[in-house]
Amino acid sequence: DTGVSQDPRHKITKRGQNVTFRCDPISEHNRLYWYRQTLGQGPEFLTYFQNEAQLEKSRLLSDRFSAERPKGSFSTLEIQRTEQGDSAMYLCASSLADGSNEKLFFGSGTQLSVL
């Protein structure tokens, strides 16, 4: 399977703990996105990378959130001192930005529950 993969699928944590999620994009894609989706809502943009450079961050991304893509391949999203309001589905997407239509391909997401 050469799609976008995310790990873990589910994460349950206690308030105040740190969590880290991983995303492996489609191998030839140069852009990688993180989105957050809460119940009854569409995905909301968090941040994106062009190769290893993080080019944009949403105001939704507080100081407790950090994302990396060290070698321009996989990416990690870390949430420090989790809060109950962080409970959501975290979706990763990748795309090949080649100057024409940019199609985002999504992974299955990581469902985070903060108790």
Place this chain on the structure above:
Amino acid sequence: GEDVEQSLFLSVREGDSSVINCTYTDSSSTYLYWYKQEPGAGLQLLTYIFSNMDMKQDQRLTVLLNKKDKHLSLRIADTQTGDSAIYFCAEGRGGADGLTFGKGTHLIIQP
């Protein structure tokens, strides 16, 4: 700011056509997309349309775009039980803005 609006639910009978509507506000959108999400899964790209097109057909799917009214629709012909899902409309220019999604339309199929 950018906004994408969709009705929350649509109920159709199996075999009928489903028409899911969407309105958007960003006139500079380059592409408009339809994604499908099944329970517990990520988003699957169904189809997209470039902003200078009026219509695009892909097997059972037909996308209509009225750029003047900023209205997008997705028609699914011969709706099947496997089409039951949440359908998201999204608009964007790619890159820094990512895509802006609507809240999704739950398509319910009646036997």
